[in-house]
Amino acid sequence: MIEVKELRRxxxxxxxxxxxxFSVERGEVLGLLGPNGAGKTTAMRILACFLKPDGGTATVCGYDILKDPINVCRSLGYLAENVPAYNEMTVGGFLNFICDVREIRGKDRKQALDRIVPMCSIDSVYHQTIETLSKGYKRRVGLAQALIHDPDVLILDEPTDGLDPNQKHEVRKLIGKMAKDKCIVISTHILEEVEAVCSRTIIIARGRILVDSTPKKLKEEHQCSLDAVFRRITRTKSA
Amino acid sequence: MNSFMAVFKRELKSYFTTPLAYVFLVIFLFFSGYLTFKQGFYEMRQADMSAFFMNLPLLFVFMVPSTAMRLWAEERKVGSIELLFTLPITITQAVLGKFFAAWLFLTIALGLTFPMVITVCYLGEPDVGLIITGYVGSILMAGGFLAIGCFFSALSKNQVISFVLSVVACAVLVFAGMPTTLNYASTFLPIGMVSAIESMSFQTHFESIQRGVLKFGDLSYFVLLIVGWIAACSIILDERKAR
Structure with a gap:
C-alpha cells in the first residue's frame, strides 16, 4: 500500500x-529505526505530503505523492513528531474541525467521535482546551485526529513518546489491534517497542537504509538483543 | 470548498475564543471615534462621515497588520502548519479560508462603527449613498492591507517581523498618494512618473471611492492588489511551509 522509490531530500x-x-503492505507494521538525525522524520513528512522530495517519488494507496497529494492525505492518518494542534481550541472543537476538513458529517461524525474518543481515552478532557493538556493527553488527541477517518494507512512519528508506561502499553495494544487490516509505519527510538508491535523493521542512518528485516530474524542472525544489534549496525556502518 | 469553509470557520472562531478580537475591537473603535471628533467633526457643521473615513487609512496601517501578522507566522511557529497541510487541503484553500475569515472580522469591526452613522443621521440629513460607498471603500482597503499582511506573515516565523514589514509596506502605499509626497516628487520626476506613483497608492483610490463614485479603475485596483498579494502568499507558503 506504500511504495517508496529512490526518495531523496x-x-x-x-x-x-x-x-x-521500500514497500509496505496491508497487515504490516513497519518500524523505522535509526539514530537521531537519520532521516526518519523527513521520510515520514515526505510520505505525508508535507515536504516535497528532491528526487524519487512514492505512492500511498495507489496515489502518487507528487501528482495527487490531496488523495494521499485523504487516505492516510498522520501523527507528527511534535503533535501539532490548535492550542486555543477544545479537544471536541478540534476533532470537529478535523471532521469538517475530512468531510465526515451528520451520523458518520457522531459514530466516528463515539468510536475514537473512548478508544484514545480522551473522554475526560473532551471539553478542555488543548493548551491545558499534559504531553500524554496531547499525544492521544493527536492520535485521535489521525484515526478519526479510519484510514487504511497510518504514519505515526514516535507515537509513544512522552506517555507513561500504562499509556504506552495502551497505544501498543491499539496499534496491535489495528495492525491486521491497516498498513502502519511507526518511527521510534525504543527498541522494546519494535519487538512488541512491529512485524518488520528498517534501520536507517544518514538517510540510507542499512537493514530491512524482521525483529526476530535480526536477533537470530546476530545472536544478541535488539539493543546490541542496533548499536552494532548503526555504529559500524555509519562510521 | 468544504475544506475552505472548515478553515474559514475555525479561523473566525479562533478570533473570538482568544482575547485578540476584543482587544482589537475596543482599540479600533476607540481610535476611529476619537480621531473623528478630534478632526473637528462638530466644527465642520456637515452631516457627513468624511471626518471618519479620512482617518481610516492611517488607522488601518497599524490595525490591519496586527490582525494579519498571526495568520501564518503563528501557525508556522507553533507547528500546526504541519497538521494543516497534511490534511486534505490545498494551499489555495487554506490561504483563502484564512484571508476571508480575517476580512470578515475586519468587516465586523467596521460594522461596529454604526453609532457614527446613527449620530450623523440624528444630526442632519446625510447622503446615504456616500456613506455606503465610504464603507465599501473601507472594506476594500482593509482587504488590500490584509492581503499585504498575509504575505508578510507567511514570509517570517516571527510575528513582530511580519508586523513591522507589513506596516512599512502599507504605509508606503498610503503615503505615496499624499499631496506632500506627490508635490515633492513632482519637483524632480516627470509628470508621468508622478501620476504613476499616485495611481499606485491606496489613498488616491480610497478617496475616489469616498466621493461616491464606484469606478471600474478603483475597484480593479483593489481586486488586483488583493489577488496579487494572496497569490504571492500562496507561493511563499508552498516554498517555506516546512522551514
Missing part, C-alpha cells in the same frame, strides 16, 4: 534522505 548541504526505497 537535502536541506542545504545536509542530505536528510539519500535514496531510500
Amino acid at each position: 537535502n536541506f542545504g548541504p545536509v542530505v536528510a534522505v539519500d535514496g531510500i526505497s
